[in-house]
Amino acid sequence: MTLDFLSVVQYWAVFAKGLALTLAASLLALAMALALGAGLALGRLSRRRLVSGAALALIEVIRDLPFMVLVFLVFYLLPAAEIRLPAFGVGVLTLGIYESVYFAEIVRGAILSVPKGQMDSARAIGMSRTQAFRYVIFPQMMGYFLPPATNQAVMVVKDSSILSTITVAELTMSGRIAVTYTVAPIEVFLVISILYWLICSGVSRAGAWLERALQPHVRSRPPAALQSGHPAHV
Amino acid sequence: MSDTPLLTIAGVAKAYGATAALRGVDLAVQRGEVVAIIGPSGCGKSTLLRCINFLEEPDAGTIQLDGEPVGFGTVRGRRYRDRQSRIDRMRSRIGMVFQQFNVWPHKTALENVILPQMVVARRSATDAERRGREELDRVGLADKADAYPAELSGGQLQRVAIARALAMDPQLMLFDEPTSALDPELIVEVLAVIRALAEARRTLIVVTHELRFAARVADRVIFMDGGRIVESGPPQSVLVNPKSERLRRFLATLLYDSSTAGAVAAEATEISHERRADQGGTWRPH
Numbered sequence: 037m038t039l040d041f042l043s044v045v046q047y048w049a050v051f052a053k054g055l056a057l058t059l060a061a062s063l064l065a066l067a068m069a070l071a072l073g074a075g076l077a078l079g080r081l082s083r084r085r086l087v088s089g090a091a092l093a094l095i096e097v098i099r100d101l102p103f104m105v106l107v108f109l110v111f112y113l114l115p116a117a118e119i120r121l122p123a124f125g126v127g128v129l130t131l132g133i134y135e136s137v138y139f140a141e142i143v144r145g146a147i148l149s150v151p152k153g154q155m156d157s158a159r160a161i162g163m164s165r166t167q168a169f170r171y172v173i174f175p176q177m178m179g180y181f182l183p184p185a186t187n188q189a190v191m192v193v194k195d196s197s198i199l200s201t202i203t204v205a206e207l208t209m210s211g212r213i214a215v216t217y218t219v220a221p222i223e224v225f226l227v228i229s230i231l232y233w234l235i236c237s238g239v240s241r242a243g244a245w246l247e248r249a250l251q252p253h254v255r256s257r258p259p260a261a262l263q264s265g266h267p268a269h270v
Numbered sequence: 271m272s273d274t275p276l277l278t279i280a281g282v283a284k285a286y287g288a289t290a291a292l293r294g295v296d297l298a299v300q301r302g303e304v305v306a307i308i309g310p311s312g313c314g315k316s317t318l319l320r321c322i323n324f325l326e327e328p329d330a331g332t333i334q335l336d337g338e339p340v341g342f343g344t345v346r347g348r349r350y351r352d353r354q355s356r357i358d359r360m361r362s363r364i365g366m367v368f369q370q371f372n373v374w375p376h377k378t379a380l381e382n383v384i385l386p387q388m389v390v391a392r393r394s395a396t397d398a399e400r401r402g403r404e405e406l407d408r409v410g411l412a413d414k415a416d417a418y419p420a421e422l423s424g425g426q427l428q429r430v431a432i433a434r435a436l437a438m439d440p441q442l443m444l445f446d447e448p449t450s451a452l453d454p455e456l457i458v459e460v461l462a463v464i465r466a467l468a469e470a471r472r473t474l475i476v477v478t479h480e481l482r483f484a485a486r487v488a489d490r491v492i493f494m495d496g497g498r499i500v501e502s503g504p505p506q507s508v509l510v511n512p513k514s515e516r517l518r519r520f521l522a523t524l525l526y527d528s529s530t531a532g533a534v535a536a537e538a539t540e541i542s543h544e545r546r547a548d549q550g551g552t553w554r555p556h
Binding site: 151153154156157158159160161162163164165167171172175176251253 | 323325354355358359361362363364365366368370371372373374375376377385386389390391418419420431434435438
């Protein structure tokens, strides 16, 4: 088997457009999923039964659907309800909602992972609920939030490929278009794979960078005994 | 200063579902008084402390700090919950030290002491830092100002927590088993800090299992069991001559050997008498 990348590369403009749409859809959906997810997480943690019950129900229903089914459902439901949106808009909206339930559980887990005593000491010294969250809980929950959230952000990028099924000309769709020109599906989808890998490893790097930037106290430090030059340990 | 107690607790009760944690507690704490609370686990002593600064909301009863009701007000005989901002302000006047330290791990020792001064007491960054260094120095941690909690021992963490509370100029300090999570050799350094506060005539309520410490430092020892105060009085009467069978049994479990018992008795009878003799100016035990 010989691979002919030259005939593929000449359609770079098709790939570039697909890449741009994948990036745009992923970023918009990610922003939406984070905001919505945070809201759903707070809803689930609410002391009001009605609020936490509604949030839980929404999370359960959406989480139990395959993403492709949800995409088709929304894609056909909106026009039937006289709501006309471009396919790209429908795609971003659906992807954002779908991923938000995963982010909701990640945010909830992160908040619950901060020991209860941290809130106690913040409240006991006179901080309001908001101040305690902002200065004490939030910075600590980021340590529990970022690793799984980075993972989920990668999932957002990969799940966006399913938007090709509703005519969004994102990266996967651009591959299918390129195949019809080049008749070189292996080369085309190798290129597509490399492009996805580039985006996703970029997301992972961004996540790792944020982890380091937001958590100066976790940076590998030698324990106190080593710093004082305890000979037994050196 | 006025004769009214700094803290007045009357008929405070609290239940968690069907379990009663507090069944009507009455207690008055004078300015400069040091009260030690002892009792078996589950006796309600931690719940009582947490009710004093409203971390737990009592089901019934009243708590007054310096004459002001804590957490609840009354209008025409009906109890209502205070505005949250009022409760927050009241809490800033009460320092609390926890068994698990609850120092904030993402902040250095100094930042732990500075943060509440800035966001709650609204002091400037310069004032907060100056005061923060003073308080760390007071607890013997001036050289650990820039260390993160992960680099500190349990005893050092607890002293950071004490410095953090002191920097807020609290009228009252609550200690909830401050040494129970510490290795034996680290307990001493924390108790020394608390003792220095007692000698400076600060008002302290200390929940503790350290009977020698209670005997030496407390003006009054309170024994709680089953959500009630069972015995209350000067260390020598409560720790050395208990009246109730329950307290006798509790003391027997903690003072399992005669040398510990002897040491507690010695602290309670002699040393605390001396202390009262030279510091009896501000407050006298009744």
